[in-house]
Amino acid sequence: MADEKEQLRYDPAAIEQKWQQRWAADPTLYAAEPATSNKPKYYVLEMLPYPSGQLHMGHVRNYAIGDALARQMWMRGYNVLHPMGWDAFGLPAENAALKNNTPPREWTLGNIAAMKRQFKRLGMGFDWATEVTTCLPDYYRWNQWFFLRMYEKGLAYRKKSKVNWCPECATVLANEQVIDGCCWRHEDTKVEQRDLVQWFFRITAYAQELLEGLDKLDGWPEKVRTMQRNWIGRSEGTEVDFFLEEIKQRSGTRDQGLEKQRIRVFTTRVDTIFGATSVQLAPEHPLVKAFTAEDADLKEKVDELLAQQKTAREAGDLGAIDKHGVATGRFAVNPYSGERVPIWVANYILMDYGTGAIMSVPAHDERDFEFATKYGIEIRQVIKPLEEADGSNALPFVSEDGMLVNSGEYNGLSCVQAQKKLQEVATRGQFGEEKVIFRLKDWGVSRQRYWGTPIPMIHCERDGLVAVPDDQLPVILPEKIEITQQGGSPLGRVPDFVNTTCPKCGGPARRETDTMDTFVDSSWYFYRYTDAKNAKAPFDPAIVKYWFPIDQYIGGVEHAILHLIYSRFWTKVMRDLGLVENDEPTKRLFTQGMVIKDGAKMSKSKGNVVSPDDMVARYGADSARMYSLFAAPPDRDLDWQEDGVAGVSRFLGRVWRIVTKYAPVARTASAQTVDAPAGLSLTLLRKLHKTIAKVTQDFEGRWHFNTDVAAIMELVNEMQDADAQLASGEVAAPVVRELLRTLVLLLAPFAPFLAAELWEELGEDGAILRAPWPKSDPSLAKEDEIEIPVQINGKLVTVVRVAAGADPGTMETAALVNDKVRDRIAGKTLVKVIAVPGRAVNLVVK
RNA sequence: GCGGAAGUGGUGAAAUGGCAAACACACCAGCCUUAGGAGCUGGCGCCCAAAAGGCUUGCGGGUUCAAGUCCCGCCUUCCGCACCA
Structure with a gap:
């Protein structure tokens, strides 16, 4: 027989293996009920992984957060959908095929099997019956x-x-x-x-709606919404035609077809158009081709500009190239003033934004200013600052707080007034219109x-x-x-x-x-989860209607633009096809922080990669998961420290010992609550109910699971300090029962294996996942006497004890009779007393 | 340059405007032991020999009875965007 010490050892490997098998034998445990369920639904989703073959710590963290939430919602009686799948198409499979001579399909499916094992070993509560694998025909046929x-x-x-x-x-x-x-x-x-x-x-057909929809996504991080807004890049302005000047003198003929042409430019500042002293074309502009066709010298120079732009674009650094340009020798006519301005080709004009042509207003645009200065183009001020403070008249003056000058009949108008007026004139004259353009591309x-x-x-x-x-x-x-x-x-x-x-x-x-593109796969996979086996349609709209929108989506911020904008687009297309009724896929989005080590993102090249398998083998899945929740709030970066995992593991060991030690008491105790607990029983119950309140509250809003784990640690510490009294029977058996059961329930979302084991140890035979989440008793969760800090002139002097509901007068008296306080204010005049119930007393003295 | 987030002990961190550093890690001292990566007790921001006391949340101002928390300016780090007309 193993001796007593051996028995008192927390053995995560044995416990976790046992429960992994039990859970595998019960496929209904993590399965959602059908859409006909009358329970409230809760769809919690983590972003699906690419099947590289290995989970990394970022995955462990991501799925530990989602799984904790799912488990807590199950315990709160929700019908929870918590699915998992594989983003299984993509280039790495082809690269692997080249390297190892393994077919991509085989390689991918092998990786999926390996990662599914890891998920199960980690105890993630996924419903594998709804698994989606995007590289299989029963999924990708719906892409088609x-x-x-x-x-x-x-x-x-x-x-x-x-x-x-x-x-x-x-x-x-x-x-x-x-x-x-x-x-x-x-x-x-x-x-x-x-x-x-x-x-x-x-996707540009939905640009405006994608932008407006962001305002309603108040369950999304502001950061992500801002990034999407910038990506969509809505810009209000005016399109205006400059007329291409007739060229009669050249060999006595007209340039066939050119003289009636217009150069359409986009500007957000049409009010500055009287200051336009050149028109600038992108090197790829179609008109440039027409110009260079008959001018070899010009063609050579334009080709050079194209080459510069190409080099810069390939270096991904378009912003850094020096501005270069070449005059075409042609002229364009300002439609408002009739003024003739030179046409240039410049390397900083982008063909794929706006019309690929701009009017250049050096006096009121930084870039045009730089260009004009370099090439000696006229800089003409047409906007005057409203208030000429020191230096505010310096050019370029780019503010819209100004008044038009040198602008003919428009002089004296404000910038905003002028924009309106000039747009009207352009529309009437059919040489322009008000226009909204987007940075977003198809x-x-x-x-x-x-x-x-x-x-x-x-x-x-x-x-x-x-x-x-x-x-x-x-x-x-x-x-x-x-x-x-x-x-x-x-x-x-x-x-x-x-x-x-x-x-x-x-x-x-x-x-x-x-x-x-594989982003197609991930744009709608979460709809498929709700009806993954459907062979006649991508999904049944009625089922989707029940589950959508997703209540909580969790993933890395690196998908803020691509995946999260594509999937919003896809939802709107499906809505317009009559397949779904929701405008947005996800009500709430949570972006967790990165897992880093030694101050850097884990990467093979830095040699700072920590393997989840390794952590699980050494400390168990519960410890690895709980550490990833404990080490930092989930939205912040997490610094992986193995000593910290060991610490969590020791804590779970303490939990295991204290629960197994007193489980016999709990098992035989009455389920009746003690009517009037007193002494240590009361103290422990108070701590317990405060802890329930704290953890419950955090799940509902703040998600600072690190402080919840800390709160549970405090509870266990307090129970451990009471070890002698627990052993002597000084704490009533029903109280012991409530303490142990509740502790295990609170732990269930964070350390599911240990919680399941201890739940059984406490004599329960049902799944802890089906046990109701504990309720905090408000009368027990509050103290009847509290400590109040006493300040003199805002500086802390001491602390006094008062009844929990003490009124300001009582608090003031308690402060004034305190010896330390009396010493400090002796000989001084009490000017004012601020006493905030439950908070503090501050004595203002002179 | 623009936008966002963050700066608190040796480390990860905590703190509805009301006792800064909870909870852990590391470290130090001790105990126990069937030597286990185990368990238990105590200590652990800085100054001061100790106590008493004083100081302390990147820097500088401000609001307030009271500021890590709110406001203004600056510095640093990280992230995103960047010739978008």
Whole structure:
């Protein structure tokens, strides 16, 4: 027989193995009830991981937060949906295939199996029956289905666009795979810009709604909302046409087709237009092509500008290049003043923002000022500051607090008045209009890669672009494919895939060989969870209606723009397709901080990676999880210190010992509460009920789980200090019962294995997850005597004890009779007494 | 440059405008022991030999009876955006 000391040892490995098996045997434990349930629903979701094969500490933290919340909501009687899935498409699988000669599918599914084991070992309460794996046809067929719906509505379209191209990989790279202008796999290889025909989703059609919707997302961090606002980049202004001046003198003829043309510019400051002393075109502007076609010298200079811009763009540092420009020798006419201004081409004008052309107003724009100074272009002030303080008249003057001067009939108007008036005139004269533009661009979804959703389109020689009919979905991604480093879409080299027949004419045709961006997969996966097995539709709208919007979404802030804006877009498209009723996918969003070590993000190159498996093996899953909640509030970065994990593990050991030690008392004790507890029983019950109140409150709002763990530690410390009295029976058995049961219940969201074990130890045979969350008794949660700080002139002097509800007068008296206070105010005049009930007494003396 | 967040002991951190440093880690002293990465007791912001006392939340001002907390200015760090017309 093992001796007593052995028995009194907390053995997380044994406990966790036991419960892992029990939970695996009960698939209903973490399953949501059907949408017909009359319990209130709660959908808690953590962002799904990419199946790299290994969970990292950031995952442990993310899922520990979500799991704690889910468990607490289960205990509070909610119908909880807490699903998990895999963001399983993407380039790493192809890279792994190259490196290890393993097919991407095999590699990915193997990784999923490994990570699922890790999740189970960590005790995460996911409903695996609703698991979603985005690389499987039963999921990605619905990507294709949505694509076709968008195509029908004109929300999916093709156009030529610039892409990042790695000459070494001979493939397109996503923006996030371009690091400092180089390929992420070939860090000395500069990424090139190439023009390719690409598929786009018309997210810009929803720009205004995506922007306005942010105001209503008050359960989102302000930071994320701000980032999205900036990303969408709404800008109000005016489009105005400058007329291209007729050129008659050149070889006696007119430039055919040019003289009637206009140069449309976008400006937010049309009020400054009388100060426009040049028009600037982006080097790629179509008009520039027309100019250079007949001017070899100009062409050479423009090509140079293009090259500069390209280099800068490839270096990802467009803001840093010096402003260069070249005069075209042409002139444009200001539509308001009739003034003739030179047309320049400049490297700082972006073709893909606004109209690719600007009016340059050096006196009232920093960039134009810099450019004009450099090239000696006239700088003409047309806005006068309202109040000419010292130096406020210095140029460039960019404020809108001003009045128009040198602006003909508009002189004397304020900037805002002038903008309105000038817009009216432009509209009437049909040379311009009020205009709102967005920085947001349409979402390029084509990828020249293998491991992604095939785009369900067919190219027919006769019928052109033809959509794959719904009844031919899914377009299956072929598995027999050799992954090579050759350029172009890998699917293009699979004849069985490419060659098909046209759905319209039945003639020979070719399939589209591009695949979809993996952000498509993650844009709607959380809808699929609610009805994951549906073979007829992406989901049943009635079920989605029950579960949506998601009550709480939890993930890293690195997805603030991409995933979180794409999924908002997708929801709005689905709403307009009549599939969902909610405008937004997620009511509340929580972005947790990073896990760092030694002051830096964990990374292989820094050698500071901590493996979850390792932590679990040494200290158990409960300790690893609880430490990740205890070490910092969840929204802040967390500094991983292994000694801290050991500390939590020791704490759980103390819990284990004290509960197992007194479990026999608790098991046989009456479930009746003690009517009038006194002495130590009362003290302990007070601490207990204060702790319940604190933890419960935190779950409801603040989420400072670190302080909740600390509060539970305090409770255990106090119980441990009472060890002798517990042992002697001085604390009544029903009180012991309540203390131990409640302690275990409070621990259940944070340390689920230990809580399950101790719950059983206390004689319970049902799942602790189904036990009701404890309620704090307000009469027990408050003290009847409290300590009040006493200040003299705001400085702390001492502390006095008063009854909890003491009124200011009583508090004042208690303070004044205190010896220390009397000494300090002797010989002085008491000017004023501030006594705030329950808070403090401050004596103002002279 | 613009926007956001944060600066508190040796470390992670705590503190509805009301006792700064709870809870832990590390460290120090001691106890226990079947030597376990175990358990228990005590100490642990700074100044002062100790006590008494004084000082202390990045820096400087302010509001207030009272400021880590609110306001203004500055410094530092991190994050995002950045020639967006």
